[in-house]
Amino acid sequence: xxxYVARRLLQMIPVFLGTVTLIFFMVHVLPxxxxxxxxxxxxxxxxQLAAFKHARGLDQPLFQQYLDYMGKLLTGDFxxxxxxxxxxxxxxxxxxxxxxxxxxxxxxxLVLGVTIGLFAGLRRGKxxxxxxxxxxxxLISIPVPVLGFIFQNIFATxxxxxxxxxxxxxxxxxxxxxxxxxxxxxxxxxxxxxxxxIAENIKADYMRTAVAKGLPKRRVIGTHLLRNSMIPVVxxxxxxLGALMGGxxxxxxxxxxxxxxxxxxxxxxxxxxxxxxxxxxVLVLVYLAASLIVDLLYAVLDPRIRYA
Amino acid sequence: MRGASQAKWVxxxxxxxxxxxxxxxGGSSSSSSDSAVNAQGVFSYQSAxxxxxxxxxxxxxxxxxxxxxxxxxxxxxxxxxxxKLRNQVAEKIETTDAKNYTVTLxxxxxxxxxxxxxxxxxVDSWNWSxxxxxxxxxxxxxxxxxxxxAVHPExxxxxxxxxxxxxxxxxTHFTIELTGPVSYFQYKLGYTAFSPLPKAFFTDPAKYxxxxxxxxxxxxxxxxxNKAITVAAYDKYAGVDKAKNGxxxxxxxTQPEAAxxxxxxxxxxxxxxxxxxxLASYKNDLGDRAVDQAQGAIQNISFALYQGDWKGQDxxxxxxxxxxxIDRDTITKTVLNGSRQPxxxxxxxxxxxxxxGTCGEFCKFDPAxxxxxxxxxxxxxxxxxxxxxxxxxxxxxxxxxxxxSIRQSTxxxxxxxxxxxxxxxxxxxxxxxxxxxxxxxxxxxxxxNANFLRDVYGSGAAAxxxxxxxxxxxxxxxxxxxxxxxxxxxxxxxxxxxxxAKDMPAIPLWYYKTTSGYSNNVQNVKFDSFGDPVxxxxxxxQK
Numbered sequence: 001x002x003x004y005v006a007r008r009l010l011q012m013i014p015v016f017l018g019t020v021t022l023i024f025f026m027v028h029v030l031p032x033x034x035x036x037x038x039x040x041x042x043x044x045x046x047x048q049l050a051a052f053k054h055a056r057g058l059d060q061p062l063f064q065q066y067l068d069y070m071g072k073l074l075t076g077d078f079x080x081x082x083x084x085x086x087x088x089x090x091x092x093x094x095x096x097x098x099x100x101x102x103x104x105x106x107x108x109x110l111v112l113g114v115t116i117g118l119f120a121g122l123r124r125g126k127x128x129x130x131x132x133x134x135x136x137x138x139l140i141s142i143p144v145p146v147l148g149f150i151f152q153n154i155f156a157t158x159x160x161x162x163x164x165x166x167x168x169x170x171x172x173x174x175x176x177x178x179x180x181x182x183x184x185x186x187x188x189x190x191x192x193x194x195x196x197x198i199a200e201n202i203k204a205d206y207m208r209t210a211v212a213k214g215l216p217k218r219r220v221i222g223t224h225l226l227r228n229s230m231i232p233v234v235x236x237x238x239x240x241l242g243a244l245m246g247g248x249x250x251x252x253x254x255x256x257x258x259x260x261x262x263x264x265x266x267x268x269x270x271x272x273x274x275x276x277x278x279x280x281x282v283l284v285l286v287y288l289a290a291s292l293i294v295d296l297l298y299a300v301l302d303p304r305i306r307y308a
Numbered sequence: 309m310r311g312a313s314q315a316k317w318v319x320x321x322x323x324x325x326x327x328x329x330x331x332x333x334g335g336s337s338s339s340s341s342d343s344a345v346n347a348q349g350v351f352s353y354q355s356a357x358x359x360x361x362x363x364x365x366x367x368x369x370x371x372x373x374x375x376x377x378x379x380x381x382x383x384x385x386x387x388x389x390x391x392k393l394r395n396q397v398a399e400k401i402e403t404t405d406a407k408n409y410t411v412t413l414x415x416x417x418x419x420x421x422x423x424x425x426x427x428x429x430x431v432d433s434w435n436w437s438x439x440x441x442x443x444x445x446x447x448x449x450x451x452x453x454x455x456x457x458a459v460h461p462e463x464x465x466x467x468x469x470x471x472x473x474x475x476x477x478x479x480t481h482f483t484i485e486l487t488g489p490v491s492y493f494q495y496k497l498g499y500t501a502f503s504p505l506p507k508a509f510f511t512d513p514a515k516y517x518x519x520x521x522x523x524x525x526x527x528x529x530x531x532x533x534n535k536a537i538t539v540a541a542y543d544k545y546a547g548v549d550k551a552k553n554g555x556x557x558x559x560x561x562t563q564p565e566a567a568x569x570x571x572x573x574x575x576x577x578x579x580x581x582x583x584x585x586x587l588a589s590y591k592n593d594l595g596d597r598a599v600d601q602a603q604g605a606i607q608n609i610s611f612a613l614y615q616g617d618w619k620g621q622d623x624x625x626x627x628x629x630x631x632x633x634i635d636r637d638t639i640t641k642t643v644l645n646g647s648r649q650p651x652x653x654x655x656x657x658x659x660x661x662x663x664x665g666t667c668g669e670f671c672k673f674d675p676a677x678x679x680x681x682x683x684x685x686x687x688x689x690x691x692x693x694x695x696x697x698x699x700x701x702x703x704x705x706x707x708x709x710x711x712x713s714i715r716q717s718t719x720x721x722x723x724x725x726x727x728x729x730x731x732x733x734x735x736x737x738x739x740x741x742x743x744x745x746x747x748x749x750x751x752x753x754x755x756x757n758a759n760f761l762r763d764v765y766g767s768g769a770a771a772x773x774x775x776x777x778x779x780x781x782x783x784x785x786x787x788x789x790x791x792x793x794x795x796x797x798x799x800x801x802x803x804x805x806x807x808x809a810k811d812m813p814a815i816p817l818w819y820y821k822t823t824s825g826y827s828n829n830v831q832n833v834k835f836d837s838f839g840d841p842v843x844x845x846x847x848x849x850q851k
Contacts, residue, residue: 033731033735034731036731036734036735036738037730037731037734038359038360038368038445039368039445042368042770042771043769043770043771044738044770045447045448045770046462047440047460047461047462047463048440048443048444048445048447048448048460050463051440051441051443052443055443082359083357083358083359083360083361084360084361084514084517085533089533090533093533093534094534152569156569156573157569157572157573160573163570163573163575164566164569164570164572164573164575165561165566165567165569165570165575167575169535252562253562253563253566254563254565254566255566256560256561256562256563256566256567256570258534258535258560258562262534262562263534265562266357269700269729270359271731
């Protein structure tokens with residue numbers, strides 16, 4: 001197990017470096033000049049443009065810029081954005097907001113999704129199961145912005161339970177509605193995955209054995225059935241945590257939440273290489289960590305899976 | 309066991325969620341329209357993160373610019389009621405030849421840190437801001453001043469750190485010498501780049517940019533990045549427009565739709581612009597709190613006159629014909645939901661020197677005459693035109709409508725040529741690689757017709773995207789620049805504008821409008837021709 005973890009951690013290094021390199025060059029081949037764009041519709045002042053580029057090292061060959069960036073990154077320096085703020089400051093400000101939002105969404109989809117899936121799987125073919133299938137299909141087919149606007153309209157404009165947008169991005173209570181919107185799509189998938197897995201495993205030999213042993217029903221379902229059925233769900237949840245972190249752009253926009261999505265959207269718009277790379281680096285780390293945890297959880301859930 | 313504990317969690321989570329959302333609703337009851345005013349009341353305004361640190365010469369875009377305007381006050385500004393120039397820190401600005409100016413300052417002005425505003429504050433500020441190595445985006449605003457070349461050479465490092473044209477006489481007097489006569493130099497002085505800076509600035513400009521000290525009606529309180537910038541009324545403000553409220557919160561919004569929803573529910577007090585999807589209903593939603601007025605900005609489509617096909621005087625008729633083929637009235641009413649006003653000149657109304665109808669019949673929709681002019685001019689090259697525009701700015705709809713109008717009334721094939729974003733389209737336009745036509749726009753820097761004409765259509769002018777060059781236009785412009793009064797300048801520029809109707813280097817389409825609104829918490833919300841609310845005059849109602 002220890003060796004496996006060490007190997008996985010070492011594997012992260014080339015993945016990490018490769019992703020940063022790709023992102024860096026991808027951002028830089030986008031058309032348009034981020035410095036010239038600072039003048040907007042107005043005419044560019046050539047002398048000032050040259051001075052700006054020189055000050056930011058943008059007059060260097062691209063490969064040199066890449067080496068400089070990587071050199072700094074390895075020492076923990078994410079560079080400076082066009083507005084003069086440190087990228088690390090931006091990450092530090094935006095990450096806590098999105099982590100809150102993503103964890104809240106994650107908790108909702110995990111708790112609700114698994115519960116609904118469990119009951120639907122146990123009562124396969126019954127009314128609850130059928131309505132679950134219909135409802136989750138509905139959730140999967142509604143695009144997130146539509147759901148966001150519907151919820152905003154019902155809960156804020158009509159019922160006035162909440163304000164239309166989040167007034168304080170760090171307030172967990174206010175983040176509940178956007179988290180529900182953000183997590184709803186995955187919630188549907190989690191429910192369906194759990195349901196299928198449960199329905200399949202309920203016929204497994206170990207289930208018959210467990211029942212035959214005379215174990216209480218609660219223990220049969222909790223320890224034997226649910227635990228063994230969680231592997232596909234955990235795989236999905238692991239990758240989904242990363243997706244929630246990066247994919248909150250639309251939800252954050254609708255509810256005016258100032259997180260990673262907001263920063264990334266602006267940085268891509270302004271073609272700010274340093275900011276985009278910086279955020280992506282952190283998101284890649286989140287993904288890598290989440291997938292490592294998923295792999296380790298396999299062994300916990302199913303003792304037959306061992307890592308040498 | 310596990311199943312049961314999970315069920316408990318679900319119940320708990322739902323209970324927490326419901327309780328939290330219910331608590332989140334801060335019900336603000338609206339009061340009647342004549343309620344008493346709270347002079348200490350603070351109101352919020354829809355904003356976005358400024359692109360640059362908050363320094364006067366570093367704000368070209370709106371978000372930072374309008375905040376700087378509240379924090380700083382220069383020698384003069386423009387009366388929001390009529391766009392006329394009025395003195396602020398300046399007691400008077402005198403000149404006899406439009407080239408040498410003597411500035412007298414009023415006494416009693418102070419920066420927010422208590423230090424006095426004197427002649428040195430201005431001269432130091434301008435010298436610093438003009439210097440290439442200080443990286444101020446508005447540095448070329450000082451290019452009229454003698455000695456600018458030394459601090460801002462075309463290539464390489466500056467050879468001096470002071471402009472020879474600026475001299476401090478004493479605390480309340482300084483002189484400005486320009487490289488040549490610029491009759492409307494005083495109008496330019498109202499631009500934020502010309503604001504004074506306190507001594508504290510020069511010790512650490514980077515730190516200052518995050519917490520500026522100005523001399524305007526509001527002083528800086530806090531900047532929570534991406535969330536809000538807060539300013540408070542400055543009680544020792546010496547200007548004519550003392551704040552009638554306690555302060556402003558510039559609240560960030562990513563999506564204009566979100567801001568609009570907050571406005572309607574009184575969680576936001578003053579809106580920047582109504583988003584396109586709510587334009588059709590905002591007057592209904594807001595009633596007499598809806599704002600709809602002209603702005604000092606114009607939308608054009610310019611011809612790539614540098615392409616062989618469009619060169620030559622005979623093609624002017626073709627260009628005029630194309631202008632007449634556009635049904636401005638219908639497009640502004642339907643496609644643009646009445647958020648624009650059809651243009652009949654190249655200068656937006658509200659600017660001094662605006663003359664209605666300079667474009668004459670060429671801005672009127674007349675398919676028959678359009679066809680006739682195009683034929684007389686030898687027809688459109690290849691019988692096809694394309695309009696380059698950026699697809700990230702909501703221009704697609706009207707470009708398609710303009711093309712439709714041209715196609716239907718003249719039979720000329722017309723296509724929009726979208727570029728993915730603003731930067732890409734600007735790149736193409738600046739490199740002069742547009743094949744026939746392009747979307748161009750102009751937002752006033754100061755409300756004078758010279759700004760719409762000289763800077764856009766003068767030969768070699770930096771914003772002359774069309775590559776237009778007319779000896780007649782340049783002659784009138786040069787004469788106008790030599791005039792000694794602004795009135796005379798405005799008049800002479802009207803003659804230059806008349807030349808544009810003859811040559812039609814760009815088709816004026818429509819003027820921008822401020823479509824906005826305010827909440828039930830505030831009153832006396834008026835907008836100036838820059839599209840900004842008159843912040844200092846907003847009154848917050850007593851709760």
